Structure formats: C-alpha cells, structure tokens
Amino acid sequence: MSIKIMELKTILQKLRNKINKIDELILELLFKRRKIAIKIAKKKIINKFPIKDKNREQELLKKLINFGKKLKLSKKYIQEIFNIIIHDSIEIQKKIKIEKKNNNDNNQLEIACIGPKGSYSYIAAIKYMKKYKKNYFIKKYNNFEDIFNSIKKNKFNYAIIPIENNYSGFIPEVYKLLIKKNIKIIGDFYLPIQHCVLTKPNIIFKDIKKIYSHNQAFKQCSNFIKKFHYLKIKYTNSTSEAMKIISTSNKNNIAAIGDKNNSKFYKLNVILENISNQINNKTRFLILNNYDINKINSQKKNITLILKTKQILLFYIIQILYTNKIEIIKLKLNSYHKNQIKEIIYLEIEIKKEKKIKKILKILEEKDIIIKNLGSYSRLNISK
Template identity: 45%
Template sequence: MPSKNDLLKFRNEINDVDKKIVQLLAKRKKLVLNIAKSKIKNNQPIRDIQREKYLLEKLTDLAKKNNLDSNYIIRLFQLIIEESVLTQKEILKKSRNDKNINSPTFSFLGPKGSYSQIATLKYAEKHFERYIENACLNFEEVVKSVECKKSDYAILPIENSCSGFINEVLNILKKTKLFIIGEINIPINHCLLGIKKIELSQIQSIYSHPQPFKQCSNFIKQFPNWKIQYTNSTADAMKKITEYKIQNNVALGSEIGGKIYGLKVLYKNLANKKKNITRFIFLARKFATISSTEKTKLTLILNIKKVSKELDKILLILKNKKIIVKKLTSQNIHKKLCKETFYIDIQGNISSPLMQEIIQKIQKITHFVKILGCYPIENTAQILK
C-alpha cells in the first residue's frame, strides 16, 4: 500500500501532466487560429469531415497501442475537435463582419486570374482599404449583379489597342441603367500557358476568351492546325487546362493568371501590337460626383441617321466650343432605317454650364442622347512608358 509520501508524489506528477495537457491544448488552439486565417484567405470550408474521420482513426490506433480505451479517446477528441470548429467559425464570422464594414463589392468576369480581376485589384486598391470580389460567368452577369444590388461596382473591358472596341460591352452599355464612374488602363501581355514546356509543333488545342484570339491573330494564323477552343474568360481557359491535364493543350492568358493555376509560360508578348493595352470601365448605380478642378471625361451614346449631316453638326458644336473629342466609334443598329449608334468620349465636366449648354444643343439635333457617365481621365501616357 502506497504511503502518504508516495501518494503526494503521484499527485504532483499528475499535476505536472495536467499542466502539460493544458499547455498543449493552448498550443493547439494557436495552430487552430492560424489554420482558420489560412482557410479564410483561401476561401476553404471550416469543417473537413474526411480529415476528422482520419484523425480519429489514427488516435484510436494509438490509444490501443498505449492500452487506453478507444471510446474514451474518441469522446475526448470529439470534444476538442468541436471546440476547434467553434473557434474557427467565430473567427470567420468576425472576419466577414470586418470585411463588410465599408468594403464595397466588385463584380468582374472571372474566375480569379482573369484580366478583369487584375484590373479590379489595381482600381480597388487605389480607392479602398478593403473590398470584396465577385467573379461572374459573363459580362451580362457582371452588370446584373450591380443592377440587382448584389454588388456595388461592375468592371467591363471596353476597348483594346489591338482589337478596338468590344461590341458585346457596347451593347450592354446601351441597355443598362448603370453609370460609368471610373476607368483604368491595363497593359496586356498575352502568354501561351501549359502544364509543361512543349514545342509549338506539339500543341493541339488552344483555349481562351474570343478577345485574346483577336488581339493575337497574327501569331495564331501561323498555326492553322491548332484547334481554337473559346471560353468565358482567360482565367476559365487556364482553369480548364489545369483540370484536363492534357499536355498538348495550352491557354492564352496572363502570366499572373498562369501563376495562380500553376501553369508554365511557354511564350510571351503574343499580341499584334507591342504596346497592347485594354481600357476597363467601372460602373455603379449612381452618377459620380467629381470636383470641377479634376480632369474629366464624359461618355455619350447617340442615335444618328446615316444619310443626314447630324454627326457633322454635333462635331462642329464641339469644335466651336473647343471641346476635345477623345474617342468616337459607331455601330449599325438598323440597316433599313439607316441609323447608327455612336459612342463618343469628350473631355469635360457634366456639372459645368458650358457642358450643359452643349448637351442641350446635341439633344435638339438627335432625339436620342444617353449620358453614360462623367468620370476622371486615366493617364494613359504613364501606362505606355
């Protein structure tokens, strides 16, 4: 029978073990906090049932080897795991609440790694401390998410220095009730991206959005045997290459996107022009309020008859008032009616009396005038350096 001294000794040893258990649980909790942050950053689910099952199986085996009751170990670690899950859920909840405070949502053509997402990143970081991203399947969905108040801003590529204006986006602008509130110019470096380094002669299929194919048409024409595969976005193309794992298939997209999807750059700078730039516009539900001292641009849509001299009259008004025309493009809207839709960017501020006067004069010439927005001018010269 143990003496009182022996009993005290055993109890002290148990106290030391219990202390170590508490310290190890504290250490475990710190690791749980780091895991939670990683899951939030990478948008991963909090609970992993398969991992929990595997963990309990391993601990059960370990318990048997150490002559411990398996049910006891299972109950103990189920409690520890539940505590871990609750801790992670609390951190996730706090993170969401923090993000939603003054954090606008930006909708763009996704998934992540697309040029639209790159443009969103550069624009949002200029204007906001925090923001939320919403990747969409197509341009229509991008705009509708803002119209339906699911997002605050929509980003659309409107023109490219190689392929010109994007007709699909111009058609959307004609219909939407959103307003352009900003723009950003992004240098575009189209790359061939693959699972591993291969020769051009080994390529069978190439995946991308229709726009990069237009912008790199001179390069693509050299390989008539390549099968062209159209996707919703450049990032979608890269995602497919990663998922299909066919070494002879490649994607046409950005180097940044290639890194996200773990693809290797086969060739760079494939656009028809050396300086390939895409202008992206940002749209919101409300008209932008801009200082009168800021250099601004006004975008209008006009419906004009082809046979008339309406366009000449409008351009003459702008010339007489010394208004700079930044961009002018047109689309046929009805051949029988001989009408065209004109998109025109002019330098000026909608709030100025001069611009109000000019708008009134234009309205008298053509019955349809839509003001798409008034917003700060992006300095393209800095991009081209």
C-alpha cells in the same frame, strides 16, 4: 389700348400669380415628400427591407385615382404624374443605399468582374481596389449580361468591365450593353496586357495541338495564330477559364493564351512570351455603378454620351463640338433603323467647362436627339 383689354390683362395676371403660388407650394410639398422618402430609405436599409414595393405602389395609385375622380381629374393624368413622383422616390432611396455602402469603411466592398480567379478583369479589379479602397471582396461572373443586370439590382458596389483594346478595338457585347442598359461610368483606366502561351509543366510547344482562350485574346494574337495555323482554336468565356481547363485536364497536347503573371494561380508554365500583335498591348477598363459617385479628384474629366438620332446628323454633331472647341476622345457610329432611330453614336468628350457642356446638350436636344449620359469621370492611373 381699350379699357376692356386692360381689365382682361389685369385679371389674367392675378390668375397667373395664383398659379405661380400654387406651383411653388407643389414644389415645397415635393421637397417635403423627398425628405420623408429619405427617412424611409434609412429605415429600410437598417432593417434590410427591399427598396421597391410593388404592392404599396399599386395600392397608392389606386387610392389616388379614386380620390382624383372626386376632383374630376382623369386616371391617365394622375398615373403620369405619380409614376414620375414614385420613380423619383425609388431612385433617391437606391442612391442612399449605395452611398451608405460606399461611405462605410467598416463594410466590405463588393466588386464584380468577368472570369474566375486570374482573369485580366480579376487582376484589374484587384489593382483598382488596392489603390482606392481598403476592404474589398471580388464577385466573379461568367458573362457581361449578368454583371449589367446585377448592377441594376445593386448586388455590388462596383463593376470592372473591359471596354476596348488598343489593337482589337471595342468589345462588341459590352458596347451593346452600354447602349441598352442604364448604368453610370465612374472612372476608367488602362492595364498593360502581356499574352503568353501557357501549359502544364514539362510540355514543349511542338506537342501542342489545341489552344484555348477568350475571343479578344485570339484577336490580339492573330499574327501568332496565323503563323501556327495548324493549332485548333477553342473559345472560352475568359483567359482564366482557359487556364483552368489546361490545369485540370489530363491531356498534354493543349495550351492556353493568358497573362504571365496570372499563370501562377493555375500553376502553369510560360513556354512562349509576348505573342501579342502589338508590343504596347493594353486594355481599357470601365468602373461602373448605378450612380455617378466618383470622388477621385482629377484636373481632366470625360463624359460619355449615347446619342440616338432620327436623322443622319453625325456631321452636324461633329461640327457643333468643333465650333465650341469640345475635344472628342472617342466616337463610334452605328447605323440603326428601328423605331425611327437612324443613328446611334457612342461619344466621349473632354469636360473643361460644365456650362459649355450644358449648352451643347441643349443644342442637341433641340435637334430632337435622344441623349443618354453615362456619366462624367476621371481617367485613373493604375500601373501594372
């Protein structure tokens, strides 16, 4: 090796050492910046100030861009770096806000669900909160879109959302929102569902001409509906909305499909019981939040991923999981042809070793697979 090459290598190493020291200094400064952001968050929470301040962000970027010009740094370079730093600061502050809410036992926890009082989601929310929390308030929404939008705005602590039924399968709207929105699953549980025909007092079944309920309830009772095909079907946003319509109507020829235990909320009579297609009918509910803050201990945990692929890679993904002995709990595939994405895969797998999961994710990322992690969580046991 010539003396010139040796000298060049020595010079390069010295320069690289300088860069390493600068990089370490940058990380130390970012750490200090985070600590200050945490202090700011605590002050904002106490004084009930909003976490995000667009004017402050724009003003900061403008000053940094002007300062960067003096250092001969491009506008795009500064924007890209500080957009990441500012986003990190906002996310840290949001997380602190939620954790402060959840850790304060004196605060009344808010939990969101679909439907008026007496819906299956409402009952699921009560059962969850009674088992795991002390003080709660249920916030009722009319549709899933509003709940998901409110999650991002931190309008409540938790949301209880039905995701699938063991007979009718996934709820399409919820499935699409899980793909579209950035949320975290912090737990899930099953709730037995006992569909019944409900009416006002002193009404008999042969008088019924029209029946109200949610789309999912009709699917789960499709055999019953076919048997009495003359009944007119009316769809509602929830089973509890159907019960409310019956209880407030002057008509005596209408009924609702709903749960026996929930009929008491609307003073309705059960005239036919257990009309579900499946005897062991049950619905799976997800517990959602902005962050993975699950603190319930469990030997088993699941992780839910949304995988977006630019090639047809389903078989390859299954093969990778099988080779690494990763158990697939749930898999749903959607063909997709937009923005070069060909497949969207909803995947639930069981976690046994965190290192192995990290290894799998790295392999998938190397295949140019876009991965959205919806969170790792425990399966909860909430009895009827």
